[in-house]
Amino acid sequence: MLGPIVLCLAAPSAAATPAGRVPADTLSPPVLLNEVLYDPEGADGGLEFVELAARGGVDPATSLEGWVLETGNGARPGEWTVAWIGRTGDRLIGGLFLIGESGVEPAPDAACDLDLQNGPDGCRLRGPGGRIDRLGWGDPLDVSLLETAPAEDVASGLALARLPDGVDTDHNAADFRARPPTPGEFNAPAFAVAVDSLRLDPEGPDPGAAARIEWVVRNVGRTPWTGEVRLLCRVHPDEVLARATADEDAVPPGVVARLGARASPPPGVHLPVSDPAPLGAALPAWPGGAPDLLVNEVLSRPAPGGSEWVEIVSTGASPVDLAALRLEDAAGTVASLRGTLPPGGFVVAASDTTAVRTRWALPGGVALVPGAPWPSLNHTGPGSEAAERIRLTAGEAEAAAAAVPGGAAEGISWERISRRQDGESLATWAASLDRSGATPGRPNSRDGDREIPPARPGALAIRPSPFRPAVDGAVLIALRPGRPIPSCRIAIYDTFGTVIAELEPWAVSRDEHRALWDGRHASGEPAALGLYLICARAPGTPTARAPLVVVR
Secondary structure: OOOOOEEEOOOOOOOOOOOOOOHHHHHOOOEEEEEEEOOOOOOOOOOOEEEEEEOOOOOOOOEOOOOEEEEEOOOOOOOEEEEEEOOOOOEOEOOEEEEEOOOOOOOOOEEOOOOOOOOOEEEEEEOOOOOEEEEEEOOOOOHHHOOOOOEOOOOOOOEEEEOOOOOOOOOHHHHEEEEOOOOOOOOOOOOOEEEEEEEEEOOOOOOOOOEEEEEEEEEOOOOOEOOEEEEEEOOOOOOEEEEEEOOOOOEOOOOEEEEEEEEOOOOOEEOEEEEOOEOOOOOOOEEOOOOOEEEEEEEOOOOOOOOOEEEEEEOOOOOEEHHHOEEEOOOOOEEEOOOEEOOOOEEEEEOOHHHHHHHOOOOOOOEEEEOEOOOOOOOOOOOOOEEEEEEEEEOOEEEEEEEEEOOOOOOOOEEEOOOOOOOOOHHHEEEOOOOOOOOOOOOOOOOOOOOOOOOOOOOEEEEOOOEOHHHHOOEEEEEOOOOOOOOOEEEEEOOOOOEEEEEOOEEEEOOEEEEEEOOEOOOOOEOOOEEEEEEEEOOOOOOEEEEEEEOO
16 A cells, blocks of 8 residues: 655755745746756866756746856855856747857857866856856855755766756755756656655565565656656566555655555565666665575586586576576675576576586576686585585575585586475485486476375375386375374385385475485495385374385
C-alpha cells in the first residue's frame, strides 16, 4: 500500500523550508539565470555562455530590453563588471535567450566576451524593476555573490544547469546541478523527475522480511509531474521489487514529494536500484527468504590440459545478470562473470572455456563463461575436510556458497547430491558417477531430487529396483515414516547380515528423508551382484526394511 504524498519546497541539500507553494517565485525576477558554462574544456576563450530563461508562468517572449548581466569576482566582493545589456528587440525566444562568446554553438542570441572566472565566483542578472537573480559557485564565497548557499564548483567542461528550468527557490546549491552543456536548449524535458534520495526501512531487513521503501523525488521537468517510480534489481533486471505512483496529486515543477511503498523480496539476493536512478548512494542488498542460485558442481582437479570449472544453477523465476555477480575462492581471489542465466538454467564458469568445450559436450542453451581472473581451486587434503570454499556474491551479500571436500580424483567433479541440502556441508558433495567424469550443464549423476513414487507410511521407497550401478549410478532410497521425525539412519546389509555401508539421509520435509547409495562398500569397493537388505531406523518408529537386488 502506498503512503501519503507529502509536497514541500525543501531540497535535500537545503535547510527545511515551510511546506507550501512558490514563495520564492513571488520574489524572483520574471527572467532567471538558467545555465552557465564558466570553465569549458581546454582554453576558456570563446566558449563561455550564460543562458537566460523565463520563470514558470511568465510570457516566453518577454522583452529583455534594459536587463543587465554582470560578472562578479570572488576575490573582491561587491565588484561587478557589466557583460551584457539588453537592447531594443532583445526578447526571450520560446522561453530562452543565449548570451555567449564567439565560439559557442549554436550561435548565441547575443554575442559578447564574458570572462567568467572559475570558482569561487559568481554572476548576476538585474531586471529593470530592480529585482536580481544571483548565481555563485565554489566555497568559500561572499554572500553578496550567491543565494543562500553556493552551487558546486563543477569540473572543467560541465555547466551549472538550473533544474527545473525556470524554477527559483533562492538557493543556488538546490537549484543548480552539474550537467553537460546544453546551450539554447532546456536543461530538462517537460516531464521529468529526479530521485534525490532512496531509503529502505529497516535498512538491513532479515532475509525474506518485508520493508518500506521511501523515495524523495523532485520534479525537474517544466510541467507538473504524475507518474511512477520503481525499485528494480541489478541482479534480476526484469524484476520490479516495488513501485509507487503520484497519480492522485500532481507534483509541481521544483517541488519535492515523498512516495512510499511496502514490499517483500522474492527468492534470491537483490541489489535494489531506483528507476529513475537516485542521486545518492545505492541501497544495501535485500535478501529474499530462499536462495535462487546454487553452486551445483565443481571440477577442482582437472586432467592434464583440462580446466577448472564451477557449475551454477538457477532455481528462481527471473533471469540473472551474471555481470552483477562475483565468483570468489577461499583465498579471496574474485572472478567477474558475464552473460545472462535464464530461470532454471545452467552456467559453467571456467578458467579455460575452450578446454571445457573440447572435453565435454555441453547441451544447447547452457552458457559457458570465462571467469577473470580465475580463482585457483584447492583440492588437496583428506576427503573428510573442506579443501575449498566457493562463494557467489552480489555486492556485499552472499548469493550462494559451497564447501567441497579434498582428495578429489583427477578429472572427476564434485556433484551436489540434492538441491535441498546445505552447500557448505560436506555430506552434500560426492564424486560424479558419470562415465565422462562430470556432468556440466546436465542433471547430476547422483540426482537425489528426482521423482519417486510414494510408499505406504512407514515403508521404504527404492528406485530403481533392481539396481544397476554401472547404468543407474546411484539408487534413491526414501523413508516416509507417517509422522514428523527429526532424523533417521539407513544401513545396507548383505545376505550374511553384515553392514557394508551406512548412509546419511537428508530431509526433504519433516516426514520424508532420502539417501543415495552408489553400490559400494564404505571402503569404496564395488558391492558384489546379489541381494541386499535396506534398513531405516528413526527414533520412536519401527525399523523399515526393503530388499534390493544389485544386477549388471
